Amino acid sequence: MIPVNRHILLTPGDENAEEDKSTILLPEDYKEKSRFATGTVLSISSDCKIPLKQGDKIVYDNSLLQEIVINNKTIYLLLENYVLCSWEEDDL
Numbered sequence: 584m585i586p587v588n589r590h591i592l593l594t595p596g597d598e599n600a601e602e603d604k605s606t607i608l609l610p611e612d613y614k615e616k617s618r619f620a621t622g623t624v625l626s627i628s629s630d631c632k633i634p635l636k637q638g639d640k641i642v643y644d645n646s647l648l649q650e651i652v653i654n655n656k657t658i659y660l661l662l663e664n665y666v667l668c669s670w671e672e673d674d675l
Contacts, residue, residue: 586628589663591635595648596621619667620645622659631663642667 586592624639635641647665651658 584626584658586626586660587630588628589631590628590660591624591631591641591663591666592626593622593624593641593659593661595659596623618645619643620648622648622661624669628663633663633666633669635663635666635669639669639671641669 584592619642621640621642624635624637624641626637627635641661643661644665644667647661649660651660
C-alpha cells in the first residue's frame with residue numbers, strides 16, 4: 584500500500600495503559616490512550632517533506648492517528664504534520 588497526500592503508513596507501538604482501580608464502570612474492552620504514542624514507519628507518501636524512511640521510529644499525537652479497516656485488515660495513517668520527532672533504531 585502506498586500512502587498519498589503527505590501521509591505516513593505506520594505500525595503503532597505497544598503502549599499499554601496502566602490499569603487503574605476506579606469506581607467508574609467502563610466496558611471491559613476500554614483502553615485509555617495516552618496523548619502521545621510511538622510507531623514504526625512502513626511507507627511514506629512521495630510528497631512528504633520530512634526525511635523519513637521505512638523502519639524509522641516516530642512519536643506522534645495519538646488522537647490524530649487514522650485507523651482504517653479494509654478487507655478485515657487494519658491500516659494506520661498519519662499526516663506528516665503530526666509527527667513530533669523521529670529516530671532510527673540504532674539512535675537510542
